[in-house]
Amino acid sequence: MNQKSRNALYAGLGTVFAVMLANPAIAYAGTWSNEGGPNQWKYYTDDNTSAADGWYWIDGDQDGLEECYYFDKNGFMMADTRTPDGFQVNSDGFWTVSGQVQKRETPVQDLPTGLHEQEGGLIYRDEGGELAANAWRSSDGSWYYFDAAGHAVKGWQYIDGYKFYFDENACTLVQNLEGILSAQSFQIVVDRARCQVTVYAPDDGNGYIIPYRTFICSPGKENSQTPTGTFKTTRKYRWHALVESTYGQYCTRLGNTNILFHSVPGKTTSIHNITAEEYNKLGAPASHGCIRMTVADCKWIYDHCPSGTVVTVGDNLPAPFDRPEAEKIPEGQDWDPTDPEIG
Numbered sequence: 001m002n003q004k005s006r007n008a009l010y011a012g013l014g015t016v017f018a019v020m021l022a023n024p025a026i027a028y029a030g031t032w033s034n035e036g037g038p039n040q041w042k043y044y045t046d047d048n049t050s051a052a053d054g055w056y057w058i059d060g061d062q063d064g065l066e067e068c069y070y071f072d073k074n075g076f077m078m079a080d081t082r083t084p085d086g087f088q089v090n091s092d093g094f095w096t097v098s099g100q101v102q103k104r105e106t107p108v109q110d111l112p113t114g115l116h117e118q119e120g121g122l123i124y125r126d127e128g129g130e131l132a133a134n135a136w137r138s139s140d141g142s143w144y145y146f147d148a149a150g151h152a153v154k155g156w157q158y159i160d161g162y163k164f165y166f167d168e169n170a171c172t173l174v175q176n177l178e179g180i181l182s183a184q185s186f187q188i189v190v191d192r193a194r195c196q197v198t199v200y201a202p203d204d205g206n207g208y209i210i211p212y213r214t215f216i217c218s219p220g221k222e223n224s225q226t227p228t229g230t231f232k233t234t235r236k237y238r239w240h241a242l243v244e245s246t247y248g249q250y251c252t253r254l255g256n257t258n259i260l261f262h263s264v265p266g267k268t269t270s271i272h273n274i275t276a277e278e279y280n281k282l283g284a285p286a287s288h289g290c291i292r293m294t295v296a297d298c299k300w301i302y303d304h305c306p307s308g309t310v311v312t313v314g315d316n317l318p319a320p321f322d323r324p325e326a327e328k329i330p331e332g333q334d335w336d337p338t339d340p341e342i343g
Contacts, residue, residue: 050075122152250302296338
């Protein structure tokens with residue numbers, strides 16, 4: 001057989017395989033089992049059926065690339081030999097041509113739902129079998145954005161009216177730009193309904209459209225709600241007296257109101273002054289109108305947002321970042337675990 005004929009045969013083999021192979025979506029999620037000695041390998045699909053009597057594309061290491069294996073009539077993988085139809089498999093059982101392992105990207109429709117690494121980058125297969133494109137998707141607690149071609153973006157990106165930053169390697173949305181972006185001013189949005197504070201940085205002449213970081217908070221209770229509107233920060237206090245003979249740390253006042261960003265209140269000006277009951281209310285309306293935060297979070301505003309910083313308070317406002325969850329503390333603990341003064 002001349003080289004041209006061989007090439008035609010190899011090219012045609014992919015079509016033959018497409019007809020002969022078992023469902024790759026099942027094989028992809030299967031299990032290898034060594035049964036009887038060296039290279040006595042079987043491959044079981046999710047329904048516990050053994051691959052047998054033919055070729056199977058399998059992504060054994062789940063790297064988005066499948067290798068092709070031949071299993072005999074008894075279900076054992078053939079290795080370091082020629083298959084009954086005359087093709088070579090190496091010692092690992094991979095189909096080879098002139099010593100080169102033959103691989104293919106797992107077809108999108110054959111991948112399980114979720115995130116996958118392919119040669120072109122990260123992709124996301126939706127439940128219907130199509131690629132996510134021009135869309136957000138979440139995987140293992142991280143957010144990704146997929147462009148028109150279905151690949152996860154990285155670096156700085158303008159999306160939905162915001163400018164986001166995605167990790168250059170993992171392609172995950174970065175939800176705290178501390179150490180990545182140096183900003184000289186900020187604007188703050190407080191969402192009473194979601195109990196979330198979001199800080200924005202400016203993007204040159206485009207306004208404050210860079211979500212910079214976000215915090216959990218406790219705004220006012222139903223009978224003492226935090227007022228809505230737009231304010232500017234004014235005075236700051238390391239400690240400040242609050243209602244009911246309590247004190248808060250790292251307080252920042254909104255305009256000429258009595259509303260402050262401050263820590264969970266305690267009975268003294270000591271860092272050992274809170275109750276677990278009050279601290280564990282973070283993330284739900286709990287105050288007399290002020291905006292309670294962890295010590296670390298209200299200190300960040302105290303340190304980074306000078307007088308004149310614009311603060312918008314409302315309900316169900318756009319939320320480009322996930323709301324963090326506050327750590328719960330045990331009964332009897334009298335300090336905030338985020339307090340930098342705790343040794």
